[in-house]
Amino acid sequence: MDAAFLYAETANAPLNVIAAVVLEPSSTEPAARFETLRAQVASRLLPHPVLREKLVEVPLGLDHPRWIADVRFDLDDHVHRAVLRPPGGEAELDRYIAQLAETPLRRDRPLWEIHVVEGLAGGRTALVAKMHHAAADGVGGVGMLAALFDRDPDGKELVPVAAPPEPREEAPPSSLDLLGDAAWALGGRPLRGVSRLLRGGTGARLLRAAWTRAPGLPSAPSTPWNGPISGRRHVATGSVSLDDVRAIKRAAAATVNHVVLAACAGALREHLAGDGEPPGEPLVAAVPMALDGRGDAANALSVLLVRLPVHLARAVDRLAAAREASLEAMRLHEEIGPQLREWADLGVPALFAGAAQLYHRLGLAALHAPIHNVTISNVPGPPEPLWCAGARVASCHPFGPIYDGWGLNLTVMSYAGRLGIGAVACPERVPDLERIPRAFEASVAGLLRATGGAGAQPASSASARRAKSVDSSARKKR
Numbered sequence: 001m002d003a004a005f006l007y008a009e010t011a012n013a014p015l016n017v018i019a020a021v022v023l024e025p026s027s028t029e030p031a032a033r034f035e036t037l038r039a040q041v042a043s044r045l046l047p048h049p050v051l052r053e054k055l056v057e058v059p060l061g062l063d064h065p066r067w068i069a070d071v072r073f074d075l076d077d078h079v080h081r082a083v084l085r086p087p088g089g090e091a092e093l094d095r096y097i098a099q100l101a102e103t104p105l106r107r108d109r110p111l112w113e114i115h116v117v118e119g120l121a122g123g124r125t126a127l128v129a130k131m132h133h134a135a136a137d138g139v140g141g142v143g144m145l146a147a148l149f150d151r152d153p154d155g156k157e158l159v160p161v162a163a164p165p166e167p168r169e170e171a172p173p174s175s176l177d178l179l180g181d182a183a184w185a186l187g188g189r190p191l192r193g194v195s196r197l198l199r200g201g202t203g204a205r206l207l208r209a210a211w212t213r214a215p216g217l218p219s220a221p222s223t224p225w226n227g228p229i230s231g232r233r234h235v236a237t238g239s240v241s242l243d244d245v246r247a248i249k250r251a252a253a254a255t256v257n258h259v260v261l262a263a264c265a266g267a268l269r270e271h272l273a274g275d276g277e278p279p280g281e282p283l284v285a286a287v288p289m290a291l292d293g294r295g296d297a298a299n300a301l302s303v304l305l306v307r308l309p310v311h312l313a314r315a316v317d318r319l320a321a322a323r324e325a326s327l328e329a330m331r332l333h334e335e336i337g338p339q340l341r342e343w344a345d346l347g348v349p350a351l352f353a354g355a356a357q358l359y360h361r362l363g364l365a366a367l368h369a370p371i372h373n374v375t376i377s378n379v380p381g382p383p384e385p386l387w388c389a390g391a392r393v394a395s396c397h398p399f400g401p402i403y404d405g406w407g408l409n410l411t412v413m414s415y416a417g418r419l420g421i422g423a424v425a426c427p428e429r430v431p432d433l434e435r436i437p438r439a440f441e442a443s444v445a446g447l448l449r450a451t452g453g454a455g456a457q458p459a460s461s462a463s464a465r466r467a468k469s470v471d472s473s474a475r476k477k478r
Contacts, residue, residue, distance in 0.1 A: 001299040003064040005133040006055070010360040010404060012231040014104040015133040017141050018399040019413075020097055020237075020422070023391040025123035033125065034116050036389040038079050041114060044147040046075075050135050050298060051144070055107050070110055077109055084119035093117065093126055094235050100130050101399060101424060102233040111135045124394065133401060137299045138379040138411065139290045142398075149386040149393065218305045218329075218372075220284035223272065225408040226370040228363050229426035237397045238437025239420040240444040248444070251451035252316075254323050259447065260378050260412055260419075261285065261306060261326060262319040266443030267436050268374065269310040269318075282307040282321075283373040286406070287329070304329040305372055315443070315450040365405030375400060377411040385416045397422040410436070 009015045026033060045051055053067040084092045096117060105111045111132035118125055127148075131141050220226075240263075248259045264285070272279050287304040306329045309321035359365070377400055386393045396415040399422040402408065407429035412421045421440050425433045 001301070002134045005299065006065060008356045008403065009104070010357060011104075012229055012360065013401065013403050014102065014231075015401045016101055016103075016105065017131050017133050017136065017138060017401065018097060018101055018422075019129045019141065019145060020093070020397045020399070021127040021129070021388070022093075022120070022394045022396075023125045023127065023388055024394045026125075026389070026391040028390060030118050030125075033389050033391075034081050034118075037114075037116055037127070038075070040148055040389065041079055042075055045144065048144050051078075051110055051112055054110050055134075073110065078113050080113065080115045082115055082117045084117060086119070088119045088121045090237070093120060094237065097128055097399065098233040098235045100128060101235060101401075102231055105130070105132050125391065127388065133299070135298055137290070137301050138288070138377055138398065138400070138413075140298055140300070142379055142381060142413070146382065149382070149388050151384060151386065153387045153390050153392065155387070155390060218282070218284040218307050220370045220373050221279075221281055222369060223283065223373050225425070225429045226365070226373060226405055227407070227429065228360075228365045229402060229404055229407045230428050232427050233402075234425055234427045234430070234433045235399055236423045236434040236437050237420065238423075238441050239395065239397075239418045240441050242414055242417050242419045244444060244448050245419055248319070248447045248451050252319050252323070254319060255326075256414075257287075257378050258319065258323040258326055259444075261287070261308065261322040261376065262315070262447060263440055263443040264374075264376050264410055265308045265310050265312075265318045265322060266315060266446060267439035268308065269312075270439045270443075271432075271436055272310065278313070279310045281311050282325070283310050284308065284371070285374050285376045286372040287326075288375070288377050289333075302333065304333055306376075308374070308376075315446040319447060319451070360404050370405060372406065373408075375402070375406060375409045375411075377409075379411065379413040381413045381415040383414070383416065396420055399424045402426060410440075 005015045028036070050067065052070055052073050054070040055065045056068050057065050082096065084096060086092075096115075100113075100115065105113070112135060113130045115128040115130070116125065117128055120126060129141075129145055136144060245256055245259050248254070249256055252258070265283075268283065269278055285306045285308045287306050288301045289304055291300045291302060304326070307321075307325040309318045309325065312318045312321055377398070379398055381396055393415070395418065396413055397420045398411040398413040400409040400411045402424055407426040409424045410421060411424075412419055414420075421437050423433055423436050427433070430436075
């Protein structure tokens with residue numbers, strides 16, 4: 001899974017995951033604050049091995065790349081100081097984040113950066129953390145970044161963090177060693193394939209599921225967001241009250257994820273309608289889902305394909321449909337998801353990488369119907385207020401990557417009673433991106449009115465039981 005994000009990266013699609021944290025004003029001078037933040041990064045984040053490791057490619061692409069210690073690691077390559085142009089408002093910060101989103105990370109270094117951005121209006125400062133998706137998914141990235149913050153302004157550490165050990169001076173693996181390991185791995189793949197085919201009828205179950213479920217798989221219509229993308233990015237943000245989202249959840253016997261999907265459906269319906277007719281059929285959202293038993297995996301996730309009810313006019317109907325579509329996607333995933341993940345490991349890495357590059361260069365995204373229309377992620381964040389270098393964290397906004405063929409990503413993250421949304425798009429595909437977070441905020445307000453007023457429809461007991469079962473898997477879906 002980690003390597004897949006390396007293979008899928010193209011010149012127009014850097015697969016960066018970004019979190020923007022805005023700090024309230026502080027009496028500390030900017031230079032002193034930067035040095036304090038730099039010291040906190042060194043003492044609290046660098047114990048994570050992946051932050052001090054770089055990639056080494058296997059010759060001929062015969063096996064997945066390896067992580068090795070970067071013996072020339074220099075913190076100054078990863079922690080940067082920047083000043084926004086006046087007036088330092090939301091538009092200027094969004095433009096800076098967009099530039100980071102469209103710039104690939106250098107693969108001869110550990111795949112992360114933190115930018116301390118000064119010059120925000122009102123004396124605020126922003127921390128913008130950027131990491132390659134191969135190094136961490138959204139949940140893992142938030143978990144690593146959390147070590148940088150404190151629960152009170154005095155700067156007490158939550159857990160004492162030891163200084164990171166100095167990497168051993170050792171030669172990187174030779175090409176011969178890497179080729180030998182690759183040959184061993186390739187030789188074992190056919191045996192693993194036969195084993196998986198025979199083990200418990202895995203192959204038969206997968207084929208049967210594909211045959212019986214094919215008519216029910218979500219079918220994505222074409223939208224302006226789907227097609228080849230450029231290397232340019234726009235970002236936009238918004239936020240809503242988490243208490244409002246939870247009130248909607250309780251009233252409708254739903255989950256936070258169902259509310260997020262319904263709110264996104266309302267926002268995208270408004271965006272697509274514009275001055276013309278509203279959409280007449282559902283969209284398909286790719287919804288990443290965190291898996292149990294993460295262990296040390298950088299990416300421990302799968303993806304649900306969920307019908308997004310943009311075609312329904314009433315907010316309460318969109319919520320009910322989003323809940324049922326999410327449950328349907330989960331049932332299908334439980335049947336064939338584990339088998340697909342096992343089979344994905346049987347391919348030759350060079351074929352995956354070559355296919356992604358060929359898809360991009362030939363512009364194939366313009367020649368077929370999309371598999372899905374939009375990516376919607378929901379990442380749980382810290383519930384209590386946090387501080388960093390003595391300054392209170394005012395807001396957090398996440399930003400995910402976009403791909404050739406899928407030029408819109410919506411990611412939400414909770415923090416201290418708010419639910420922040422970060423939208424990323426190719427401006428050629430979505431020229432008016434800033435409308436979507438505003439429409440998301442309005443959609444949540446509409447859902448609150450609909451579920452709290454006479455128009456709200458009570459959930460059936462069966463729906464309530466299914467929603468409760470999904471809530472019990474909150475770690476998977478939030």
